[in-house]
Amino acid sequence: KQEVTQIPAALSVPEGENLVLNCSFTDSAIYNLQWFRQDPGKGLTSLLLIQSSQREQTSGRLNASLDKSSGRSTLYIAASQPGDSATYLCASGPGAGNAGNMLTFGGGTRLMVKP
């Protein structure tokens, strides 16, 4: 059974700082890994999807990497802004041979960027 862990659970940084959020998973035979953002009381916003054949994906100030062999993914946020304050969730896609879209989520990292 896949288990996804995110460290740290909470993070507070001053505006402008670069930061890294960590995600680890136990079963490396996954199709993909997805990073989401969730604002309080809201749904999830997809940030980046990394397929198993890729090593990283970039979108604006965000860069996500995937290392299947070590069971790790990182989300790098450059030049953080107060608007980046939210909970960031990583989710592993289904395992190899499992058709479908089931996601297994980590517990999230609650990020606060102080002005």
Added chain:
Amino acid sequence: KAGVTQTPRYLIKTRGQQVTLSCSPISGHRSVSWYQQTPGQGLQFLFEYFSETQRNKGNFPGRFSGRQFSNSRSEMNVSTLELGDSALYLCASSFLLAGVSDTQYFGPGTRLTVL
């Protein structure tokens, strides 16, 4: 293109009642998944539907059921509500390419409170 919509946004029920939640996926998306989010357990997968067929099911009791219609809209039903069913219920849709997991887009969720 309109996003994933969920109705109702908020529900208050009493123990023992049943409830039906609705999800309309992004146009063209045929895969719909449901997740339960609670402070204690985080985000947990309920089930996934594709072309009106349930493809995957999470570890939830039989009181939780769902279905998908020919227009890809989906409903989930919870019978004999318990206090522990209070949660944010999130629906996600995706466009599956050759059955392979793809980016999932989430709706705003339905907040269910059981009294």
